[in-house]
Each structure stands twice: as structure tokens, then as C-alpha cells.
Amino acid sequence: MKLTDYISGDRRGRAARDLEAEALRDPFLAEAIEGLEPCGAEFASLSADLRRRIARRAFSAVRRRRLRVAATAAAVLLVVGAGSFAWLYAPPGDIAVEAPLPVGLVHTGRPSPAGPDSLETGTEAGTEAERMAAPSAVVAHVPIAAPAVAPPPAVVAGPQRQVVVESDGPKDWVEDPEPDDDPSSGDPIDAEAWGDASVDKEGSGNATVRAYGAEHRSGMTGAVGTGGAAAGEMRIRGTRRLPSSVPGEVPADSIRPASAAKAPADSADGQDRPFAGPTSARFRGGDLGEFRKWVQKRVRKPEAMLACGVPGRLIVSFVIDTLGDVGDIRLLQVPDRALADEAVRVLQTSPRWEPARQGDRKVPQKFIMPVDFD
């Protein structure tokens, strides 16, 4: 900005003279310079402040905010309504997917959970042994998942992942034992094996991938195959587990059962071939990196923000549901409201992905990704 340069004294010689000549012709500029001259070098920061204030004022326009809140509320209502409808009316045998589980338990093999564990032993001794037994049971049932557990989770060292682990982890360890005494209730570990496997494959750069609801128990298909009674029992357990495994998770839990409930429809025949390995959701034949490029190409720094130099990296998480649509967009790190709006806008225009699969069944998958504005 030439005026800023001039007032700060960075514009000299011919360039300064040209601006002065311009001021002789333009009373607006002349008066402004007259007023600004005493500011001197301070002017640069003063004007940046001013621009920021105007931008903030413009982008916090109440009307827009209300509209957005209303739209979000409507969307949530719709999804919850549809979800519960599907949940209630789905035939019992089809409910093969339980509520998606909070993933990100990097600490399986690590000693850290021993802390909360040892505290818990006083309350329930039996569950301890049960939990210890669980992984081996899972490995026995799901041979595919076993090798995925083996590689050390250190492969993913993204900082976001660390944060997630710390917030989610302990809850699972505390909550896991209580709900039912079914010996096959090693769900979190099962899911986590899946999650780690997908991360190993997809975790590149600073983009993190996590799996959801990929909970695929080999025992399940057996139960379905043997008879309706067993399947019914399964279903009840599924519904009962929902509140117990979920409460640690935050807001949009209400949405997830919906996406989970949709899964069975797509996977009616998936139960016949349950032993295929998990595959991550694909975006136009590429992975999360591809999607990030796609987003990066489309986000525009809001014009009003351009001049104020608000630094722009935000971290978003979203879920690719079984239909391949982007949903449950959450903002994990937001430097500025306007940037968040823009990122959400672009994410919502995403074309459909090819959903993640566990065997032949489509499953929702959660991704975490940075969006940069520069």
C-alpha cells in the first residue's frame, strides 16, 4: 500500500513525489495525508488494526450467523430423525454394525494405561482378566486384523493424533469393562486394530486418518448364520452398548448411529465374505492427500481478510459416511471465523467419495486434515 509506505517514510524520491503530486490533484488523498502524517511509522499497525476491525464487523454479521445456526440445527434434526427411523424399522438380522467406537487408542501396547488400570482393579477384578483375554480372542477370530496390531503405533506421530489419544483414551479403558460380561466384548481393541491398520496405510505428511465403526466381529456373522434368536440377541446388545461406549465422545454422537444404521443396507451380502481386509475411503481414486489438494485448490481467503494478515491454518475433522458423503464436519483449530466458514463451505461441496469398506460392507470413516489459507 503506497500510502502506508509514504506515511511510514519508506517511500522516497520519485515515488514519494508522485504520490505528493497525486495528492495535489486529489483532495481526498491530500486531507488524508495531512491527517496521517503525525502517525509516522506507527501507521502500518494502525491501519492493519483498522482493517481487521472492519473485517470482523463485516463477517460477524448477525444475519449470516443466525442462518448458519438454523441450517445446522435443521440438518442435525433431519439426520437424527432419519437415523432413528432406520434404527427402529430395520429388520433385526441386519443390524451388524454397532455404534461407531471412539478410536485412536495408540496406547494399547504401551504401559501408560496401566495407570488407570491399576486404579480400577480395586473395583472390578474380573474385568481385568477379561480385558486381557479379549485381544487374543479377537486375533483368533479375525486373522486379518492380527498383523495390523503388530507394527508399532509409532508409525503415526502426528501431533493431532497425540491430542486425540489423550482425551479419548482413558474413558474407554474405564468404561469398557462395565456394560456386559460377554467374553467377546473386546470391541475397542478390535476397532483400534482396524484404525491402526488404516493409519499405517494412509497416515502421510500431517494428514491423519482414523477409522470409525469399522467394528467387524467375526463372531457376528456366525451368530447371524446360526439363527434368528442369536441375531436378535446381538441386536439388543448392540443397542445397549451404544450409550456405554459413546458417552466419552462429544457433540455429534447423535449423528453417528444414523450413519452406522445405514451401513447394513449396503452390506446385505457382505456378511458372506467377512474376511477381506479393511480399505480406506477413496477420493477420486486417491487418498486423503488427494482430497486435501482438492480442497486447497478451492479455498479462497475471504477478501476482507486478505489485507489483515490473519494467519490461516485450521484443522478440520469430518466423517465420510457409507454413502461417500462428507458429514459431521468439526473444527478442531480455528484462527478466524471467516476462514472456518470458507473451509466448511468448500468441504460441503466435495463430490462423493468411495466409502471405506470392511470386507464387503461399507463403513463410515473419520479423517482429520489441515486447511491452509495463505
Added chain:
Amino acid sequence: MERFVTEADDEELLARYRAAGRIEVLAALYMRYAELVYGVALRYLRNRADAEDAVMQLFEELGDKVRRHEIRCFRTWLHTVVRNHCLMRLRRAGKMPPGELPGERGDDGEFVEMLCEDDRRERIAAALEECLERLPEPQRRAIRLFFWEGCSYADIAAATAWHLRSVKSYLQNGKRNLKICLENRMR
């Protein structure tokens, strides 16, 4: 949309705002003049807090004003609006300097343009030289350095050891005298 906002001229943006009523467009337009508006406000109000306040308040009122007025040139219109807003503030605070009236500056843009361009100066070189000779020495020197040599105010001050304020006043007065002289000769 964003490219449009950065490339469109003021009047296009204005039309866009009127059509769609989107405040971002208005903000983008206002942002182009934020410094100028602030500067003018500072000049009249002589106080940073008041000036900032005026800038924000004007932005609040701008949408309404834009809709009510017919604007041919946004830049000059905005200048008038800012000046009136500041004068109104001063008047309300009882601080209105009686001598200071808006629009005191004569419109000599055309004349300055002529002085700035070499070939246009050539055309009236004889008359110009004659009138320059009649100016007092400091005024003549300031005019020559600024328009002929392309020196900035600071350069002139450095070259002549005059105070910056004197440079401006010599230029201002020299310009006015020159114009009067030339107009008399042309007639």
C-alpha cells in the same frame, strides 16, 4: 466471487452490493479507502480514538447511505461523506472551528496535471517561463524542483535546507500565483 472483488472497480462493487446486499462486498469496497477515511477523520478530529470510532461508525451507516443516495463516483462521494461526518461530530461537541469550512481547497487538478506532464508544459513554455520569472525566488525554486526535477517534499527540504512546512507553503503559493498569472496571460 473473490476475484471479482479484487478486480472490479468501485462502481461495479457498489452495484453488486446494491443487488445482493452482501456486507462482504461493501466491506471490500470500504477497505480500499480505510486508510484515506482514517486519515481524513484524523485531520478533522485530531484524535486517534475518535478517528477510529468515526471509521467504524461510518461503516455501520454506509450500507444505509449507499442505498439512499445516487452515487456517480464513489471516491469523491465517500470523501464528502467522511468530511461531513467529522464536521458534524465536531459541531455536536461544540468544537467546530468557525474559520474552517469544508471545500476550501480549490479544484486545480487540471492545472497540476498540466504542470506534471512535460509535453503539455512545452506547449506553453514561453508563458510559463515568463510567469515563473515573476514569482518570488523560493516559490520559483520549489516549483521547479517539484514539477520539473521530480523531487519529493523531503528531497526539496534536504536540498534547500528549508523546513518541510515551508516547502509545502512555497509550493502551494507558487502554484496559485502561477495559475493566476497564466490565466491573465491567456486572456
